[in-house]
Amino acid sequence: MASFNATIRSFENDLWSYYLAIPKPIGASFIEGDDRRVICTIGEAAPIHSALMPKGDVYSIYVKKDFMKKNGLSEGDEVSVTLEKDRSAYGMPMPESFQVLLDQDADGSSYFHALTKGKQRTLIHLVGKVKNVDSQLAKGLAIMHHLKESNGGLDFKRLNVLIKEYNNRN
Structure with missing residues (x-):
């Protein structure tokens, strides 16, 4: 840490x-091979699961506009930062609703786990960004349907259509 x-x-x-500009020596101490995932806490805000990205003479951690607004932050602010190595399975929190679906559907889980870690995180983010559990389940079911229908391929246009269909079923 x-x-x-x-x-x-x-x-x-x-x-x-x-x-956030992270000094090279600090950032480098968290990199293990290709794994650059960290958990970053800015001040008293909720932790951000992120990756250290090289940017010139520093590493960077992306900070979203909504995070900035929610926490009253602005460009140029100096903030206290705590970094720790992210040792989670996916590099971000897994919504419980999606984990249940993965646990119950061996084929869907197999296709999901055959994806790259980045694509797994993208799908986890799609499910986790909605707070309503019913909506999470609908998205998760649509993702599992899509992965099985496409034999593990990802077509985000088709996936979005499926997500809308599953949302309308509720």
Whole structure:
């Protein structure tokens, strides 16, 4: 674990908004092979599961606009930061509703676990970003349906159509 102060900076592009500049020696101490996943706590805010991304002479951790707004943060703020190695199975919290579906559907689980870690996190995020458990279950069921229908492939346009269909069933 490492604690230090960092400045919130703005990217000079439209793809990402803000990041924390993490000094290279601190960031490098958390990298294990290809694994750059960390849990970052900014001040008293809820932890962020993230990856250390190389950016010039520092590492960066992306900070979303909604996180900034929710926590009253602005570009240029100096904040206290605590980093710890993320040793979770997926590099982010798994919604209980989605884990139940994976536990109950061997074929869907097999296809899910054959995906890259990044694609797994994308699907976990899709389920976890909604707080309503019924909506999480609908999304999870649609994801499992899609993975089995496509033999483990991911077509996000088709998946979005399935998610809408499953949401309308409720």
